Amino acid sequence: MSLQLFLGSAGSGKSYQLYREVIEESRKNPGTNYLVIVPEQFTLQTQKDIVTMHPEHGVMNVDILSFLRFAYRIFEEVGGDDYPILEDTGKSMVLRKVVAEKRKDLILFGTNVKKTGFINELKSLLSELYQYNISEEDFEKMQEVAGKKPVLKAKLADLHTVYEGFRGFMKERYITAEEIFLVLNRVIDRSEWIKGTVICLDGFTGFTPSQYQLLSKMLKYAKKVMVTVTLDPREMIGQEGKEHQLFGLSHKTIKKLYQLAEDSKTVIEEPVYAESRSGTKVPYRFRKSEALAALEQNLFRYPYETYGKEQWDIRIHSTRDRSCEVAFVAREIKRLVREEGLRYRDIAVVTGDVKEYGRIAKRLFLQSGIPCFIDYKKDILSNPFVELLRAAVVVVSEDFSYEGVFRYLRSGMTGCTKEEIDILENYVLATGIRGHKRWAEPFVRRYRSRQPLQLDAINEIRAKFMEEIEPLYVVLKDREKTLRDYTMALYELGVNLKLEQKLEEYRRGFIEAGQPLVAKEFEQVYRIVMDLYDQMVLLLGDEHCSLKEFSEILDTGFVEVKVGLIPPGVDEVVVGDTQRTRLKDIRALFFIGVNEGIVPKAIGSGGILSDIERELLINNDIELAPTKRQQAFTDQFYIYLNMTKPKEKLYITYHKVNEEGKSVNPSFIINKVKQLFPKLSVIDESDAGEDIERVLRDDGLNYLAEGLRSYNRRETSDLWRELYLYYREDSGRRKILDRLVEGAFFVNTERGISKAAAKLLYGSELKGSVTRLEKYAGCAFAHFLAYGLSLEQRQEYKLAVPDIGTIFHNAIDHFSKRLDTGDYTWHTIPEDIREQWAIESVAYAVEQYESSVLRSSARNEYMIKRMERITVRTLWALCNQIKQGAFEPWGYEKQFNHVPDVMLSLTGRIDRLDIYEEADRVYVRVIDYKSGNTYFDLSSVYYGLQQQLSVYLSAALDYLNREYGGKEIVPAGIFYYHIDDPIVAKSDQAEEDIYKSLRMNGLVNEDKRVIGLMDSKLAGEEGRLRASAKSDIIPVETNKEGELGKRSIVATEKQLKALIDYVNAKLAEDSKQILQGASGLNPYRMGEEMACTYCEYRGACGFDSRLPGYSYRNLSKKPADEIKAEIWGECEENF
Incomplete structure (x- = not known):
């Protein structure tokens, strides 16, 4: 029995020397067993190296194993592996159970168990205790060492409690991976195979206490033990290595090995230095550098x-x-x-x-x-199979929340197609379907949409989804069921959906796509999940747990599991x-x-x-x-x-x-x-520069793509021409090159659809609202998508800006009509009654609004309160504006049908129409309520972007001509009123400042008498206006002579009528173009304002101003006088 170290610095050839020694000795002694133990991930490479080095390129008496495989080899011979190994996933589950059971006995751990990552940290510490063989005596010693450190003492007490609980659960059931070496150390004495074996250890930087115990047994029974250790040959063996030194760990390992050898009376042979064997001080690996x-x-x-x-x-x-x-x-x-x-x-x-x-x-x-x-x-959390299982539990735990349901459906492994899921999601988003009760019953609610709503088809998809998920729902909601029942229900969901077959289809698809590693993941994941189910049932099957606890246990398992892949x-x-x-x-x-x-x-x-x-x-x-x-x-x-x-x-x-x-x-x-x-x-x-060599090194197709674009713009150099010719000669890349050229030199030539196609889409007569023609004026393609193809954004079950605007309009309309039928007028209604009616009008508008979304959240409830406050402020301002002039409201929400041309019919609704009646004439003004901040702009009117007020005025004139046939109808003005509750600086005149900020904006008849009738505070003596005055109601102010100031937005009566004629002609021209098939990409840009900024079709049109054939219509912001001259110049034949 002997111990020999093979020493050398990195790259010196230690492993080579060891393997050569093993090969030579194994050939000389065919009856002796040789065992090479290396880290798990290095076993295949070591087998390859030894077989390659061997003269016969094959070995019969040399085994290459990891420590774990060595343990199983011994267990096969003498037994000892009586209990299954509890892997990390199972440890986490058991720890969660133990901590829950012992919670009352825990000082610190009980409150931390639900913190993210705590169980994982506890599992790591538990593994450490097993790995370092911490005994009951060690715990007592640790408590003594903790002394007067209460936090450490509490931690150690809790740790001991959990440790004992964990060991109690494990007893005669399982062993941990760390205990394998403890068991091995107990049974290895009975092994005959190890006796007389030559054992080599290579590739380790150090050993754990359990492994050192095993090495002690190896030294006792093996014929010889050889170990490679990385060490600078200039350093002396036996010196006390400092932990901060590079080879401190190596010195510690050598010292421990020599101590074990001495304790077992093993002969310590002279170490082998790899450098000295190679005859040079330079490590063999670096002989060329x-x-x-x-x-x-x-x-x-x-x-x-x-x-x-x-x-x-x-x-x-x-x-x-x-x-x-x-x-x-x-x-x-x-x-x-x-x-x-x-x-x-x-x-x-x-x-x-x-x-x-x-x-x-x-x-x-x-x-x-x-x-x-x-x-x-790689973890398996992103695998669609695992995602479906986790999402299915979320569907039940969150009671069919939108997020849970469509997380499940979007996993890609349900029985619904992508198109069906899209249809179902559109409906659910628009109607706010939530909760099992609503999903379990057929959907009946409809909502406004440009597309026909196929409720029968939607309900078929709903039924298909519910057929899948309902059995799982029934089990998971039953509190009498055990974890075994929960797991079985989840398993049956997978069986019913044929998930194993679907995973196999995915696997074949990835193989065909040249992605073998992904295919390997899909090949393994079903077995991994089934093993997890088995472990959950074996460990905790008879436990009763809440759905939340089951979800946490399942997620713990999925997080722990990793897929090991081989190159x-x-x-x-x-x-x-x-x-x-x-x-x-x-x-x-x-x-x-x-x-x-x-x-x-x-x-x-x-x-x-x-x-x-x-x-x-x-x-x-x-x-x-x-x-x-x-x-x-x-x-x-x-x-x-x-x-x-x-x-x-x-x-x-x-x-x-x-x-x-x-x-x-x-x-x-x-x-x-x-x-x-x-x-x-x-x-x-x-x-780094972009020379041709660097571009070629970079596999420069990406560079070429940019170069071709710049070539098309005539901004290129010879570099890109040279690069193009280089790739042109490469037949393997010619197809890719052709596509790049086609893309780079693409020019948008699409200008519209045919007249016949337009007729099929729109008919012979164009019908709709003014907004439709304004959209066309902004961009013909946006109009085509909206009104030709009827494309629209997904409707969502939430309170959006248009919804708020509708409620404001309806509330003001309700208040106005209540005045018409009641005892009060705009002039006489008391302040408290006005405020009360305003709040009641909002409540009425909310009640009439066809959506429960308004009461669906605390945020929306707050929005209702805010709308009440703004409506109160708005009606205060409107009452004062009416009181301040002679005009009286004549109609609210007046519907009209305007026909400016034989091919065009427009419908709409005028928010408020005010008149002032005299013996032989009637003055009329039109007011449009806006919840957004809209300003009247003559340039926008000129280009067709803002036509509403002019059309409303034209319709109002038609109305009044019918009502007052014998009188002259005089246009007095067109106005926007911004529904708002403005914030102003705190002062004594704050209310006055608020009133001024709610001034209407628009275009006013410049007749001084008309202006005085609208704002009595501007009216002077003998039909004149007061000097140096500014209206709080309309965009008019006077200079010190009493004449209209430069900032007044005014026009003559003839000019107002000419504006109507101009807009009607513009509408007729635009409608003609639409019916001719105009639908090209032509968004406008006027200063900083662009049609694309808030366009809902930005993601669909492909407009890119950097590409040929795409460009904005640049509209210049013209002075008001210039526009008036052009408009009235075109219409002067009428006067």
Whole structure:
């Protein structure tokens, strides 16, 4: 029995020397068993290496196993594995149960159990207790050490309670993975196979207490034990290694192994130094690179020697962000393969954040045609099968909430098609369907839509969904059922939906699409979930639990489960983690994400036990897992191992900004390397030029696409022409190139539909509202989508701005008509009655509104109160405005049918029509209530964007001509009134300021008498206006001579009538164009105002002003006088 160490620095050939020794000895002694134990993830590679090195390329008496597989080999021989292993998922479930049962006995843990991550932290600490074989005596000692530290004492007391409860549950049922070695240590004495075996351990940086116990037994029974340890040959064996030193962990391992050998009276042979066997002090791996050898010999060493020569084997690159970092790596990998003859398998990428970088690498490497394997265990939460199961439970627990139902349906694995789900979702969104009761009954409610509502079809889809989910609902809502019943119901849901077959269809689809890793996930996930069900039932099947607890247990299981994937190919780039991934024969390594917090990894909180508490216990001979400080030194050792993996090239990269655009710092490693290599400069990839070589290295089709676009704009250089010719010669990329050219030189030539198609869509006569023609004036294509194809945004069951506007209109209308039929007028109604009626009018409008949404939430209830307040303010202002003039309301919500042309018929409703009647004439003004802040703008009228008021005035004139046939009807003005409750500065005249801010805006007849009739405060003597006055009601003010001021918005009577004629002609022209088929993309832009800004079809039209054939109609904001001249110039023949 003997112990022999194989020592050497990283890359020295320790493993090679060990394997050669094993092969030679195994050939000489065919009757002796040889066992090579390596980390789990390294077993396949070690088997390959030994078989390759063996002269016969095959071995009969050499086994390559992990510690776990070694344990099972012993159990097969002597027994001992009587109980199944409880994996992490089961641990979490049992811990949740134990903590719930012991809650009354727990001082601190009981209140934390529902905190996110607490059970996971408790599970990690429990595993640590098992791993370090913490006994009852150890707990007593820890309590003594805690002394007068009440928090630590409480933690240890709770931990002991949970530990005992957990062990009580496990007794004679299960064992944990950490207990395997304890069991193995108890039974290995009975093994005959181990006796006389030569055992080799390779690839370990250290061992746990349980593994050291096992090593002690190996030293006792094995013929020989050989162990590789990474150690600088310049350091003396037996010296006390400091934990902060690079090889402190190695010295600790050697010391412990030698102590075990002495205790078992095992012979300690002279160690084998790999460097001395190879005949050189330079590690074998770096024989082709002086720079890498210098890095290995000096990294994290004190003192160190600098390397003063120019070299290109080690490089540092900076990029803007993570995506740019990975993009650089992809470009350089392509160059190494293309120009330097490397295979993809010769290249590896390591990082401290493989999950995030792996996600980016998967996408960018695929785009660049680089085969890769992301070496990390993937969770299954995003798998559609798991998503459906979790969502099904949410549907029941949230009582058929919108989010839960459509999370379930959108999983892609139900019996409903995507089109059916869209139809159902549109209906549910519009009607606010919530709750099992409403889903269980046929839908009957209708809502306004441009599309016909097919209630029968919608109910068929509803019935299909309910047939799927109802059996699960019945079981999960029954409080008498056990967890077994819940799990069985969820299983039956999967059976009824034939989810296993659907997963197989997915798997085949991914195989055909060339995605074997995803296919492997879909192949494994059904079995994984079934195993989880089995574990839940075995552990907790007879327990009664709430639906919430069942959901938490299920989610705990899904979170814990990971899918382990094996590299599907031989020649591919491995993207891995700095600690987990094992690399072999790497020529070029990319060490990426070398930023603070990533390399070395940011270590979170100490968990349940803080670092200070751990230090206290460790200093009192309680062996536990390393503290954060100790872990930092271990991380440094792993960084050293990774940076010394490549034989020829090491690329170190970092980024400057994170995903939020905030600056981030490089890791301290960057400066360490720069100190060792003074002539090494950081290459900033964000400043790299776009020469042809770099573009080609980048697999430059993306660059070519941009170049072709710039070529089309005649803004290019010879570079893009050269690149185009390069790819043109590549037959494999010619089709892609043709599509790029087609896209780059695309010119939008679509200008509309045919006249025949327009007739089918619209008929021979155009019918609708003024808003329809205003939409056409804004963009013909938007009009086509809205009124030709009847496309509309999804209606949602919520209180939207148009809903609020409708309620305001209806409330004011109700109040106005109540005045007409009651004892009060606008002039006589008392303030308290006006306020009371205003509130009652809002209540009436809400009641009449065909939607329960108004009472569906506290927010909407608040909105009703707010609408009451605004309506009270509005009616106060309207009453005062009417009192301040001679005009009286004549009609409210007056419907009209306006026919400005034989091909056009417009319908609408005038909010309020006021008149002032004299013996031979009637003056009329039109008022339109707006809940939004709309301003009358002559430029918008001129371009057809604002036609409402003019059409309303025309319709009002027609009305009154019929009512007052013998009198002249005179237009007095057109106005918008903004329904609002404005905020003004606090002062003695606050109410006056509010009143002024509610002034109507529009266009006023400039006749001084008309102005005086509208606002008596402006009326002077003998038909004149008061000097230096400003109306509180209409947009008029006077100068010191009593004439109209420049800021007055006025027109003559003839001009007002001419405006009507102009708008009617514009409407007729636009309607003619629509019937001719005009529907091209022609959105307007007038200053900062654009048709696209609030357009509901922005996502559908494809308008892009950067592409040929797409452009805005640029409308100039013309002065009012210029517009008046043009409008009245066109209409002067009427006067």
